[in-house]
Structures are given as C-alpha cells and as structure tokens.
Amino acid sequence: MSDAPQLTRRALVGGAVAATGAATAVTVIGAPPAPAGAPEILKPLPPRRFVDFGTNAEMRWSSVDPTRYLTAQRDLFVRNHTATPRIDRADYELRVFGDGLERPRTRGRGVRLTLRDLQAMPTTTVTTVHECTGNGRSFFETQQGQDVSGTSWTLGAVGAVRWEGVRLATVLRRIGLADGVRRGGTVMATGLDDPYESDGVDYGRVRRPFPVSKALDDALLVWGANGHPLLPDHGYPLRLVLPGWVGIASIKWLGSLEVSRGRLTSPWNTTFYRMTGGDYPEGSPALTVNPVRSAWELPWGAALDAGRDVTLTGRSWSGAAPIRSVAVSLDGGDTWRSARLRPDRRDPWKRGGWTRWSVRWPRPRAGERVLLARATDALGRRQPDVTPYNDSGYFFDAVVRHPVTVA
Ligand SMILES: Nc1nc2c(c(=O)[nH]1)N[C@H]1C(S)=C(S)[C@@H](COP(=O)(O)O)O[C@H]1N2
Numbered sequence: 175m176s177d178a179p180q181l182t183r184r185a186l187v188g189g190a191v192a193a194t195g196a197a198t199a200v201t202v203i204g205a206p207p208a209p210a211g212a213p214e215i216l217k218p219l220p221p222r223r224f225v226d227f228g229t230n231a232e233m234r235w236s237s238v239d240p241t242r243y244l245t246a247q248r249d250l251f252v253r254n255h256t257a258t259p260r261i262d263r264a265d266y267e268l269r270v271f272g273d274g275l276e277r278p279r280t281r282g283r284g285v286r287l288t289l290r291d292l293q294a295m296p297t298t299t300v301t302t303v304h305e306c307t308g309n310g311r312s313f314f315e316t317q318q319g320q321d322v323s324g325t326s327w328t329l330g331a332v333g334a335v336r337w338e339g340v341r342l343a344t345v346l347r348r349i350g351l352a353d354g355v356r357r358g359g360t361v362m363a364t365g366l367d368d369p370y371e372s373d374g375v376d377y378g379r380v381r382r383p384f385p386v387s388k389a390l391d392d393a394l395l396v397w398g399a400n401g402h403p404l405l406p407d408h409g410y411p412l413r414l415v416l417p418g419w420v421g422i423a424s425i426k427w428l429g430s431l432e433v434s435r436g437r438l439t440s441p442w443n444t445t446f447y448r449m450t451g452g453d454y455p456e457g458s459p460a461l462t463v464n465p466v467r468s469a470w471e472l473p474w475g476a477a478l479d480a481g482r483d484v485t486l487t488g489r490s491w492s493g494a495a496p497i498r499s500v501a502v503s504l505d506g507g508d509t510w511r512s513a514r515l516r517p518d519r520r521d522p523w524k525r526g527g528w529t530r531w532s533v534r535w536p537r538p539r540a541g542e543r544v545l546l547a548r549a550t551d552a553l554g555r556r557q558p559d560v561t562p563y564n565d566s567g568y569f570f571d572a573v574v575r576h577p578v579t580v581a
C-alpha cells in the first residue's frame with residue numbers, strides 16, 4: 175500500500191499552476207493568496223524514497239540501504255504542523271527566560287544566545303532514533319480495523335540521526351537555575367514556525383513543556399545532523415532533541431525556552447500527544463518515551479524469487495533501552511526464529527540508536543507470505559500482537575504483518 179503511486183497535494187498544486195496560469199488570479203477572501211505551489215516542505219521528496227502527505231513526508235523502508243546505519247537528512251521523514259520557515263542564521267537568537275532561572279527574567283528580558291554563542295560551548299554528538307508519536311498509525315486501520323485520526327504513516331516516520339550540539343544542561347547551568355527548580359520545574363520549548371490552526375482554532379506556536387529533570391539529563395540543543403548543518407525542514411538553525419521521547423518533544427526552529435518553577439502546559443501536552451479514547455482514562459499523562467517497533471527493509475508486498483536463498487534485513491528500536499532480541503516469523507506467525515543482530519562496532523545502538531538485524535530464508539516456496547518481526551528491549555518491553563486503541567492512533571507498537579509474494 176505504501177508503495178502505490180499516489181496523487182499528492184504537491185503534485186496537484188504543481189499541476190494546477192502549470193495548467194492554468196489564470197487560476198493564480200483567484201483570491202480567497204480572508205486568506206492571503208498562497209505563493210504558487212508554496213511547499214510546506216522545502217527538500218525534494220522523490221516518490222521512490224518518500225510518501226508525500228503535503229505537510230508531512232514519510233520515508234519508504236524499501237529505500238533504506240541496509241549498509242548504512244544513519245538516516246541521511248535527505249531521506250529523513252518530515253512532520254510539520256504548518257510549513258518549514260526560512261530562517262537566516264545571522265538573525266537567529268534563542269531566548270531563555272522564566273521564573274525558574276536563578277535571576278528570574280521576563281520574555282522581553284530573556285537571555286539571548288546566538289548560534290555562535292552556543293557553538294562556543296562544549297559540543298557533543300549523540301545518536302538517537304528520531305520518531306513521530308503516530309508512526310505506524312495506518313496499521314490501526316489496516317491491521318486492527320479501527321478508525322483513528324491523523325497522518326496515515328506506515329512505519330517510515332522514523333530515522334536514526336547523529337546530532338551535533340550542546341547539552342541543554344550546560345546552557346542552563348551557565349545561565350543559572352533557581353534553587354528547587356529541579357523538582358517539579360518545567361521548560362517550555364517554542365518553535366518559530368507559524369502558529370498552528372486546526373478546525374478554526376488557533377493554538378498558537380508549536381510548543382511543548384518538559385520536566386527540568388529531562389533538560390538536565392540528556393536534552394540537547396542541536397545545529398548539526400550526521401556531520402552537516404540541519405536542513406531547513408529539520409529545524410535549521412537550531413532544534414531541541416529529547417532523546418528517546420516522542421518526536422513532538424524535539425521542537426524545531428527553536429525560538430525560546432521558558433524555564434518555570436511550576437508546571438507549564440500547552441495544547442501539545444494537554445490536548446494533543448496524550449492518550450484519549452478506548453480504555454484510556456480521562457487525564458492520561460502526556461506521552462514521553464517511545465515504544466518498541468520493528469520494520470523490514472522491503473517494499474510492502476515485495477516480490478521474492480522462489481527457490482533462491484535470500485537474506486532479509488530490518489531494524490528494531492525502542493525509546494527506552496537497546497534492543498535485546500528480535501524474533502521473526504516467515505510464515506505468518508506459525509513458527510518463529512531469532513534474527514541475527516548485527517554486532518557492528520560502529521552501531522551506536524547501545525546509546526540510543528536502532529539495531530539492524532537479518533534473517534536467512536533458504537529457498538522460500540512460492541506463495542503469498544506474511545513476515546513478522548517482534549523485538550524486545552533490554553528493559554523487557556516486547557512488541558505485542560495488538561496495540562490498544564486510542565483516538566489519535568499514537569504508539570502503534572504491535573507486530574506488523576508484512577506481506578510478500580514469493581514467485
Ligand atoms: N517547531 C516545530 N517543531 C516540531 C514540529 C513542528 O511542526 N514545529 N513537529 C514535531 C513533530 S510532531 C515531530 S514528529 C518532529 C519531526 O521532526 P522532523 O520533521 O525533523 O523529522 O518534529 C517535532 N517538532
């Protein structure tokens with residue numbers, strides 16, 4: 175399904191502009207005319223490598239090179255609430271303020287840090303699996319027959335990235351934190367992209383609070399990915415990264431950090447990115463640590479040669495811990511065996527990356543087959559057969575049934 179050709183919004187916009195120049199003269203009352211074909215995403219999205227959802231774009235697992243550990247920014251999924259802003263690094267400043275600082279500051283009197291200020295601090299590189307909360311969402315429908323709302327990702331809203339930046343702890347210690355803010359204090363990260371509107375409600379700029387304890391543990395302010403400056407779509411010139419946490423926690427185009435002694439809230443932790451519906455109680459907490467998931471490096475419905483030995487590859491990951499084991503089935507779940515985990519020394523999976531694995535399939539017999547992969551992480555978190563329903567289709571972590579045709 176994910177590899178079916180699709181008529182995308184981008185293609186439609188481009189087509190309309192090309193076909194009828196006159197159409198650009200039409201204006202919609204109350205809305206500024208959109209620049210011709212204004213893309214929400216700036217980097218190219220070749221259909222071989224991406225599914226284009228307009229403001230979002232999914233990486234195709236069929237295009238993943240098994241020999242490469244990291245996901246190049248070029249290939250990384252994009253999730254935008256509005257559109258990628260164009261920010262000039264020369265004008266860029268991060269503002270840090272709030273009553274949780276040693277010397278409390280209002281927004282207007284916040285500490286201002288340029289990229290150069292930040293880059294003069296001790297830099298660090300950290301590899302994380304970067305993943306959207308809704309990754310795998312479409313399987314609620316196709317595998318569990320449940321209606322959920324949101325972008326119909328298959329499993330490609332994920333990548334492994336080696337970030338370069340400075341620890342947020344370093345920055346906050348230099349500015350100085352108020353006594354006691356470590357217990358119960360929060361930090362609100364706000365992006366510079368346009369305010370998010372949905373169904374006539376203006377939610378303001380994309381922003382989400384997180385505990386000061388996470389800020390001082392492993393949070394990063396990053397300007398680089400895999401040895402290159404961030405691409406505009408991925409947060410240039412500076413983004414927050416909260417390792418192991420849901421993608422929304424890693425605010426792109428970071429404009430400000432408010433450090434508070436109290437509990438700040440935003441729609442992104444009270445309304446969105448919390449479990450609602452199904453068996454979840456009212457007031458479920460904001461989502462933080464990502465679950466365990468696995469993917470095959472194969473097209474959906476891949477064609478395999480009957481009678482010829484084949485080695486299949488895939489990856490598994492967890493927001494909480496390294497992957498300890500991966501069980502795979504090549505016959506729809508009747509029999510299981512262990513996948514071979516790649517003990518590649520360069521794989522930083524021990525510190526937050528993903529784990530590559532492979533399985534040999536000697537002389538598969540012709541027919542329709544279903545592949546399954548079930549990972550367990552070092553904390554014993556194991557992918558279930560069914561993910562409990564929630565309205566927004568978050569955290570689909572069940573074992574995905576991946577069809578292939580052997581002929
Ligand atoms: N400012 C801002 N930050 C944001 C978002 C956004 O729309 N605006 N999207 C969030 C979501 S939901 C995800 S999954 C990740 C996606 O990061 P990427 O587009 O670099 O892959 O960014 C997060 N940070």
Ligand SMILES: [Mo]
Nearest residue numbers: 306307421422
């Ligand atoms: Mo996301």
